[in-house]
Amino acid sequence: MTHTKLFSELSLRDVTLKNRIVASPMWQYKGDNGHPTDWHLMNLGRLADGGAGLVFQEGTIVSPSGRGTVGDIGIWDDAMIPEYARIVSLIRENGAVPGIQLMHAGRKGRMISAADGGGPLTAEHGVEGWEDWEVVAPSALAHPGYPLPRELARSEILSLVDDWIAAARRAAAAGYDVLEIHAAHGYLIHEFMSSASNIRTDDYGGSFDNRIRFLTEIVEGIRSVWPASKPIFIRISVVDGVGWEIEDSVELVKRVAPLGVDLIDCSSGGMTGAVLTASTYGYQVHLAEAVRRETGVPTSAVGLIAHAQQAENILQSGAADLVFLARELIYNPNWPIDAAQKLGDDNGFSVANRRAGYFLNRRASVMPHFLPSTFPSPDDV
Numbered sequence: 175m176t177h178t179k180l181f182s183e184l185s186l187r188d189v190t191l192k193n194r195i196v197a198s199p200m201w202q203y204k205g206d207n208g209h210p211t212d213w214h215l216m217n218l219g220r221l222a223d224g225g226a227g228l229v230f231q232e233g234t235i236v237s238p239s240g241r242g243t244v245g246d247i248g249i250w251d252d253a254m255i256p257e258y259a260r261i262v263s264l265i266r267e268n269g270a271v272p273g274i275q276l277m278h279a280g281r282k283g284r285m286i287s288a289a290d291g292g293g294p295l296t297a298e299h300g301v302e303g304w305e306d307w308e309v310v311a312p313s314a315l316a317h318p319g320y321p322l323p324r325e326l327a328r329s330e331i332l333s334l335v336d337d338w339i340a341a342a343r344r345a346a347a348a349g350y351d352v353l354e355i356h357a358a359h360g361y362l363i364h365e366f367m368s369s370a371s372n373i374r375t376d377d378y379g380g381s382f383d384n385r386i387r388f389l390t391e392i393v394e395g396i397r398s399v400w401p402a403s404k405p406i407f408i409r410i411s412v413v414d415g416v417g418w419e420i421e422d423s424v425e426l427v428k429r430v431a432p433l434g435v436d437l438i439d440c441s442s443g444g445m446t447g448a449v450l451t452a453s454t455y456g457y458q459v460h461l462a463e464a465v466r467r468e469t470g471v472p473t474s475a476v477g478l479i480a481h482a483q484q485a486e487n488i489l490q491s492g493a494a495d496l497v498f499l500a501r502e503l504i505y506n507p508n509w510p511i512d513a514a515q516k517l518g519d520d521n522g523f524s525v526a527n528r529r530a531g532y533f534l535n536r537r538a539s540v541m542p543h544f545l546p547s548t549f550p551s552p553d554d555v
């Protein structure tokens with residue numbers, strides 16, 4: 175038995191994660207007019223029970239104009255706080271730290287989810303009130319294949335900053351322990367950051383300082399309402415394929431970390447082309463490594479992290495402090511329980527809940543070779 179890095183604790187401010195495995199935020203397209211449903215309770219609950227140290231709720235929308243699809247969930251109303259408090263309790267009772275990702279889809283809004291056919295929402299889809307759903311962005315430039323957005327007035331930008339802060343206040347009231355600001359993947363904050371989507375001539379466009387102003391105001395505002403004892407993460411596209419490079423991300427991180435940001439979740443892309451098409455294991459790990467090395471700020475790696483030893487190697491190499499998994503946890507929400515077995519970690523089946531762990535240990539004792547990684551030989555069956 176060994177003590178692995180994957181199953182070692184990490185403390186950020188006063189929050190301690192029992193291991194380094196994070197359930198990455200994943201839109202479920204199962205909200206009801208912005209409200210979470212039993213689906214969200216079940217899905218986040220099973221991810222917690224599967225053993226991840228930190229379970230993120232999907233990109234949760236800060237104001238109605240920021241919805242990407244009709245099934246998105248939001249946190250724009252105080253009446254939603256008790257609904258999220260229930261999810262928070264369930265995640266915590268099942269052994270994980272509850273996290274929430276906040277987002278606004280910007281010009282990538284008013285869409286049909288890819289699994290439902292993709293493309294912009296139209297009258298044909300029969301969604302009541304769809305024509306009143308206005309898509310907004312820093313500039314009236316469409317993302318290819320998406321609706322043409324309306325340019326935000328300066329006063330609207332200020333009120334959107336307030337929406338982010340109010341959403342963070344609600345998230346704190348609901349009890350989440352980690353808050354992640356989604357500033358990646360071509361959504362609203364990223365649209366401000368990139369000169370490919372932001373051609374404004376006021377103090378929110380043009381220079382680097384101006385393009386990151388929306389984000390820095392959001393970070394400052396959120397830090398003032400989010401408990402000092404709890405960490406804030408930011409997800410960025412470290413490179414976006416349309417001009418934003420690692421050097422820009424390094425400069426950005428040096429600017430936002432002193433405002434009270436604890437970890438940078440290093441993703442990429444989303445400004446052009448299809449997403450989630452990379453087919454190389456750990457295709458974004460080098461981005462987490464570069465940001466961590468150049469800034470000294472903790473990072474997380476995400477993207478085709480599929481194998482236990484691969485995840486362990488990423489942490490051992492010093493490229494990142496956490497590993498985020500998305501599609502692998504759809505495939506197997508119990509991936510962390512399985513990973514502890516495959517690595518021979520001394521946590522063993524205690525990664526599972528106490529009752530499940532008891533029976534998994536019984537199962538292992540009657541069938542010593544019956545580990546997930548070993549196929550029985552003809553002699554065994």
Ligand SMILES: Cc1cc2nc3c(=O)[nH]c(=O)nc-3n(C[C@H](O)[C@H](O)[C@H](O)COP(=O)(O)O)c2cc1C
Binds near residue numbers: 359441478498
């Ligand atoms: C169904 C699905 C929904 C997703 N929703 C979000 C989201 O709400 N916020 C976000 O930042 N990324 C989202 N992503 C991206 C994942 O968090 C992750 O970065 C990406 O899938 C790469 O990790 P993987 O190779 O482990 O899937 C989503 C991915 C999937 C598959």
